[in-house]
Structure formats: structure tokens, C-alpha cells
Amino acid sequence: MKKRFLHVLVLALILLLAACGGDSDTGGDSGTSDNGGDSSSGEGTSDGESAGEGEIVEIEYWQYHFDSKVKLIDELIEEFEEANPGIKVKHTTFPYDQYNERVAAQVPAGRGPDVINLFYGWVPRYVDSGYLQPLPQDAFPHDEIESEFFPMVEAVKLDGEYWTIPTAVRTLALFYNKDLFAEAGLDPDSPPTTWDELVEYSIALTKRDNNNRLQQAGMAWEPSQQGHHWFRDALLYQAGGQGLSDDRKTILWDSTPAGLEAFKYWLDFPTTHGVAERDFYTDDVTAFRTGHAAMNVDGSFRIGTLQNDAPNFEWATAPLPMKDHRSTQSSFWSNGITSGVEGAKLDAAVKFLQFLTTDEVMERWLDEIGELPAKESVALQDKYLNHEIYGAFMEQLPYANAHFFVDESQERDLVIQAVDRVLLQNVSPEEAFEELVEETQKLFDNYWANR
């Protein structure tokens, strides 16, 4: 009797398992067919109709979520669809922090965008993974890209191909607080233009209390924010140093004394001159915005934030102070086409990319987002060069550098580590710099060895 009951129980369990299994199977099926339905209906219509009438092709565009960019892209998509009745663009955004994760998570699932917006420093990794396809040369001839766009765009030229193309670029410049300039007896309309002046000004702008604690920093100084870029792409070249060898395999920072000179100059702000402190009022942006730091090196992407926050002081921008040469750092987000896209979809994607790189879109991008046009002819117009805020960023574009990152986050960490070694562990700048070059070179060796 008891045994019998057990059998029943076991059997019931098996049945239930089977049923559940079946359920979850069917659930899974219906799930995939749902999703499949979505995508396949998209594909179905596109395939079917491209085969038949060639009416509606749907492409998917991904970018990270930045309110003004989302808004503008939505508007642009509408206009694009109007001009190209056969094409529909689906716009998907993800939070910046999770962008790479979301993309990565979609790869094994075999789903994802047709056109994707990527930070230029991520492009090598995406190219290596076979995620992107080169931009078709008939639509984007290399000589045209090279003559029309700023030279920094070459950072996304790998294996002799361009993989992505930007609408807009950004550069670093000096932000300064005019009120604090006036208070310190400096002329608010003549910002520092050389290395030495920058130091003099920042000393004049620094205030300490009776206990010798920093109250107002002459210079905001944050290696983890734009600081590492300032050193790598601006100070180094300004001192006459070099970045990478032409084949992009060797770090040349220590090939001339200029590298160490730039590194020391940069570190002197918090050490020798005592005009800056790391994490002063949590970070450089906050410190500048709240009037606790008189100057900051920051990107053109900060203009919007500052205008929206409307700090209660007058501020202005100026080109980065220089030494023997001019240089600034630049970076950009750029759009590429993923590798699986072909046929009618590819044509649609190319058209969309061409639309996003027209002069008109670039001008609107500047007006609404504050990022600088990627084409010389658009950026270097008088109305922009003479603009009181954008002018400083624009005029630096022709000599801006975009470092070729093999691993953006690790290269950044190495610079921070070198700074920490000097500031916290009393290692000499020479030794820390040597380590920095060595460790960064290792990343590059590793990258090229795996290709």
C-alpha cells in the first residue's frame, strides 16, 4: 500500500516534471517565436519586400542614452525616413555605464543593431571581435574621408580600412572662472597661454586657510577624469614628445626627454606648486562648478552641463596653454555597421550613415548637443571660430590628437597608478614614468600579439 503510494508520488513528480518541461519548452518556444516574430517580421518584411517590391527595410540603430542626443537622433530619423520612404530606423538606447555589457550580452543571442554608435577607443576591440564590417569604400572613399575630416579620424583606421565614421568630435580646452580671475587681480579676458603662465595664474588663484589647508584650488586636477588625456595627448606633444610609432606598436613617450618633462609638469600642480588636490570637492567638475577651483581642463562636452547648471559666476574657455608646440586631446563617438548586415539592409545602413555625416547634421549637432563638427569645412567657419565658448575648442581641432587606445580603461588605470605611486608612495616621478611606459607597452605588445 505504502509502496504503491510512493510509486504514484514518483510518477506524479515525473509527470509534473515532464509537464513543466513541456511547459517551459513551449514557453521557451513561444518566447523565441515571439522575439523571433519581432525580428523575423522585421526581417521578413525587409527580406520579402526587398525581394519583391523593395519597399520597407528596417534597420536598428543603437547608441548610449544621453538626453539631447536621443532627442536629436529621433528628429533626424524622422527626417531621414521622410526622405527615404523605403527605410525605417529603429532607435534603441542604453545607459552609458551598461552600454558595452548590453552589446556584449546580445552577441551570443545573435541579435543586435545594424548601425552602432561606439566610442573611438572601443573600436579596435570591436574590430578584433569581428563585430563590425569596414565602411564600403564606394560610399566612403578613403581619400574623401582623409581630405574632409580632421586627421584624428584616422584613429579608427585599422588594417587599411575605416570601420566607423563620426558626426562630431570633442576637444579639451581650459575652462576658467572669470570672477575669481578678477578677484585675484588677473585680467579675465587674457587667460594663460603658456605652461609658465598657467602655473603663475594657478598660484595666484590658490587660497589656503590658517591651517594651510586648500580652500580654493587654482587648478582643478583629476587624473581619472580628463587629466590622463591632458597628459597623454596634449602636454606630451606640447613639450615636443611623441605618442606612438607609425605602426602603432611602440609607445614613444620616453623616446625624448619631453615625455618625462610633461609628466613632471603635470604632477607639479599638486606637489611642488600646491595649487591643486585630487578629489578636491569630490571631483574637478564639481569643484569648478561650485567655484572652488578657478581653472579646469575639460572637454567641449562639459559646455552643456555648465550652461544648464548656470553656476553663479562668469566663466569662459581658452585653448590649452602651450609650450613649444600646440596640442590638445580629442575624442569622438562614431557610427559603424555591424558585420552581419548585407543586401538591402546594408544599403539602408550606408544611406543612414551618409545622412548622419552631412554638413547640415553636423551643424545641428553642434547647436543642440555642443559637439564639434568632424569635417574641417564645417568646423572652421568664422561663425564658429569666433564663438565665445566654442571658438577655443574649434581652433584647436586642426592639431588635436586622438590616442590610439588598445584598452581604454586599462591605459587610464595605468596613468592613475603612476600618479598614485608618486603622490602616495613617494616613488620618484622618473621611476613612476618609466613603469608607466613599460606597462602601457605591455598592453600594446599583448594586443598586437593576439592579432
Add this chain to the structure above:
Amino acid sequence: MAETTTTTTSQPLKPKPKKRKSRLTLKQSKYLFVYSCLLLPLIFYITIRFYPTLYTFNIGFREWNILSPEKPFVGMENYVALAQDPVFRKSLWNTLIFIVFGVSGQVVIGLAIALLLQRINKFVGVFRVIYFIPYVTSIVAVSWVFRWLFMNNGIINEFLVNIGIPPQLFLNSPDQAIYIIIGTMVWQALGFQMVIFLAGLENIPKMFYEAAEVDGANSWHKFKSVTLPLLNPTIVFSVVIGSINFIQVSFTQVVNMSVNAAGGPLHSTITIVVYIYQLAFRQYSMGLASAATVILFLIVLAITIFQMKVLSRKFDY
């Protein structure tokens, strides 16, 4: 077996279910219901937790840059690379510091508060609420409040300067940062520990204390010979929970409180979970990250077994 199975399968289908039905008593059908209800979470657990866990073991032996479709098998290479990686070793060491200082701090202070609260009669509820509030506060909010307190020109440095002590680097210092983060975590977990210990203390029969008093024991003796042994299961529980908590939850605190949001300065606060996250989603080395996860799994397993075996001795009076 097969025969019985076939007979039983046909049972529900038989035309005369009345007789069969009577075989399942009310109690039995109740069990059937309970077991089938319990099965659902089990299936969920297997597909959502167990299968990915096994998959992690598999990936640990492969090289996989998360974006690429290929995952070549590389044997033990990931484990060798981790063994040679100074940052990984540092993260293991930091995790150990987190567990040792965090758990002991949490247990000792939690027990002390519970003992004190047991002695008072007035405002017990108020104190319990005050001590418990941090536990139900968002970790991110707490982390940032502490971060601001310990800022270069924050209130704590202000206080130190006023009493003539030079300002400290605190979270910027590779020597101090980890202990500040541990302190924050201990402070936040105190409420939970307090509740557990209060419950444990309630369960100790009064007569043991009375008997001890008759024997002339002072409070220290009572604590040592009655409270502590009888509280042992509670202590083991809280140590196990605390250790696992410190291994897992340290992530949010470290990410929010370390200066570069990644276990800095100079990797002085990086824990194994933070490093796993960085390997997986910053450097996209899923193979390395999976291998590190397997190592973490083994550590958690070892700690749990050790604590179960060594700390859970039974005391009986």
C-alpha cells in the same frame, strides 16, 4: 519497475477512477500538492542558477573575449594567468582583510549592543530602531555620505585639524581606505547582527543564569560559561552570513567609496568580486573572470565548511 510504471500510468486513465482515487488519502494528496509547488522553484533554480554556474566552470577553461563568437579551449591557462596576476593576489588578500576585520567587528559590536539593549528597560524600541535604520538604508546613499564625511576638506578632517591633528588622506590613502570601507559596512550591518543576537539571547533560559548566580558566578563568568556557549549556533550563523556578505556585498561599497570607483587607490581596496566585474565587463576577458569566479566559489565553500565543522560545536547543559 517498468511494469508498475505502466500500470500506474494507466491508473488515472482507467474508467473507474473512484477506487483509485480512494488510494490517495487527503494527507497524501496534500503532500503531492506541496511537492509539486516546491518543484517550481527548483526548476527555476536549476535553469537560472545551476546551469549558468556549471557554464562558468566551462568558460573558466576557455579564452573568450565576450564580443567574439569563438571560445577556444585553453586548459588551465586562465588559472595560471590569475596566479601570476599581482592585482588578483591583492584582491584575494583584501577580501581576507574584509572578512577578518569586518566579520569580527560586526559580531563583537553587534553582540555588545544586543547585550546592552537586553539590560535596559526604557526606550528599548527607540534604540532598536536607531540601530536598525542603517541596515535598511540604501548602500549607495550610505557610501556617499561616508565618502563626503571623509573628503579631503570634509567634516572629519575639519575636526582633526581643530584638535591639532594633521588632516588625513582617508579614502585617498592606500593604507586607510580599506578600513574606512570596512567600518562603513560594519556600521551598516550592525542592526541585522543586533536583531539576530537579541533573538539568540531570548532563547537562553533564565534558569541557567539563576543557577550560576547561586554558584556565586559574577557577570563575566556568566557571560563566558552560559551566554557564549549557548549563543554558539547564533554566532556561527552570523559569522557565516557575515563572511558571505562581506565577500559578495563589498562590491557596491567599494565601487562607490574607492577614489577611482574601481578599488583604488593603487588597488588597495579592490576585492575579488570587484576584480571579477572588471575582468568581465571592463576588459571583457570572460575566461579570466570565470576562472576567478570558480576560485571565489571554492573559497566560499571552504569558509562555509570550515565554519560549520569547527565553530558549530554543540553545548548541552
